[in-house]
Amino acid sequence: MQNGIHHVTAIAGPAHRNLNFYTRALGLRLVKKTVNFDDPSTYHLYYGDEAGQPGTILTFFPWEHAAPGRVGIGETQETMFRIPESAVGFWTHRFLEKGVPHEAPEKRFGETVLTFKDPDGMRLALVAVPGIEGESAWNGGDVPVEHAIRGLHGVSLLVADAAPTGAILTNVLGFKEIARDGSVVRFKADGTAVGGIVDVRGAGGFLAGRSGAGTVHHIAFRAKDDAAQAAMVAKLARDHGITATEQKNRDYFRAVYFREPGGLLFEIATDDPGFAIDEPATSLGASLKLPRFLEPRRKDIEAILPALP
Incomplete structure (x- = not known):
């Protein structure tokens, strides 16, 4: 069974600024340009590797006038990408060159980590992973392929108490605790390299988070298929008394949602x-894709959405 993170979805300000940063500065591929199915007046932009594989995807709901959020208890503290160990110097120089706010490299769990922020202040990190130089990477962007991002490393979560969140990760979502560093507990998905890490920081008494631009909306975890998803939902209810939503068809995957004990929205x-179900893999993200139920409103939706290159 394949476990780990499927994607991370966050909130952003202006769509053109978001697109420019993630495709140009970070060199990710825009793998899908669609709309928020629940609010079609805004885009839903998906960034990832060449094929848009699970574990490489960071998505955004960009609202032009979104108020800034605040990271706090019950929020994702940081979203982490994987880079080859040899690429740390390249990225440090690139951030200086492009004026990207960042900190000096630091060590966490024995790994070199370069933290930075996107234009909305979202907390991000590049984690240097040894031995991944040979992994495939998107080479159609502005970043040379040898230095390119190799999918998500994972996320770090901020909760009042790490234990109840850890119980969901280990009992339902296929993770195991592998290390501790102070108040941070590291969990890893069995047999998963890309999107395999969740760090849970217990920080009781810290301010609660506030949703807005620069914050993560939800984290999606992988299920191989409907049967695997249904088994996870059943275990969630049986062992933890948590009821997930009904299954929602998001065209590129089928999703259920629930609020975990620490307050974060999980999917x-x-x-x-x-993502290649409605356009060829060679031209992912090239045109606006709408779910079937919104297709009759295409002209009106296109008139509302801001222009993107």
């Missing part, structure tokens, strides 16, 4: 059918 998303 369980199926690996299938993937």
